Amino acid sequence: MSPQHDRTRRALLSALPSLTVVKMAFPTSASANTDNSLKTERTLVVYLSPSGNTRVIAGVIHRSLHSDLFEIEPAIPYPDDYFQTVEQTKIDRDLRPPLKSSVSNIERYQTIYLGFPVWGTTLPPVVQTFLTTHNQADKTLIPFITHGGYGVGNSEALLARLAPHARREQPLVIECDQERRTTEIVTRWLSTVSR
Numbered sequence: 301m302s303p304q305h306d307r308t309r310r311a312l313l314s315a316l317p318s319l320t321v322v323k324m325a326f327p328t329s330a331s332a333n334t335d336n337s338l339k340t341e342r343t344l345v346v347y348l349s350p351s352g353n354t355r356v357i358a359g360v361i362h363r364s365l366h367s368d369l370f371e372i373e374p375a376i377p378y379p380d381d382y383f384q385t386v387e388q389t390k391i392d393r394d395l396r397p398p399l400k401s402s403v404s405n406i407e408r409y410q411t412i413y414l415g416f417p418v419w420g421t422t423l424p425p426v427v428q429t430f431l432t433t434h435n436q437a438d439k440t441l442i443p444f445i446t447h448g449g450y451g452v453g454n455s456e457a458l459l460a461r462l463a464p465h466a467r468r469e470q471p472l473v474i475e476c477d478q479e480r481r482t483t484e485i486v487t488r489w490l491s492t493v494s495r
């Protein structure tokens with residue numbers, strides 16, 4: 301090895317630790333693309349969650365991605381009681397109940413995470429309203445779906461029909477505790493305790 305080559309090698313070796321620090325301090329251009337601060341402007345988490353299961357997932361995604369968050373709510377609130385809600389949704393089944401509020405400027409979002417519970421083996425009517433009143437064209441739609449043990453039913457097929465121009469990713473599907481089960485257990489228990 302020539303003395304010149306040796307000097308160059310030693311100089312490179314002694315520079316390595318500082319090179320490592322530089323790499324840690326400044327993201328590469330590839331990691332800069334996944335920088336959450338950039339996603340803030342263009343990722344939206346939208347969800348319906350009258351009994352709270354889907355909200356938990358929406359919160360995790362929202363906090364992880366530093367996204368915007370929007371809760372789908374009907375203009376006329378659902379009843380507090382689980383069984384009354386079930387009855388209400390049977391009435392709404394073929395309707396598109398109006399929303400309490402809409403996402404202003406949906407155009408600025410390129411990616412939309414859409415969370416909803418399965419109702420009556422399909423998409424809840426108010427989520428159908430959301431899809432038909434907000435333009436999904438050319439956006440990436442990433443569903444996250446909760447259900448009470450009977451699976452997603454035809455909700456994915458209906459989603460594809462209502463957002464035909466969106467790029468859809470595989471959904472996250474999670475079985476969550478059903479409010480029905482909890483309500484029945486508590487009601488049974490209440491009837492056994494003396495008042």
Ligand SMILES: Cc1cc2nc3c(=O)[nH]c(=O)nc-3n(C[C@H](O)[C@H](O)[C@H](O)COP(=O)(O)O)c2cc1C
Nearest residue numbers: 349350351352353354417419420421446448449450
């Ligand atoms: C009106 C209504 C209808 C439902 N229909 C179904 C169904 O068809 N299949 C199923 O597995 N779960 C069904 N469930 C259970 C919910 O999908 C499940 O509990 C979901 O996690 C609730 O989400 P949330 O807590 O975010 O509202 C229904 C619940 C309600 C209130």
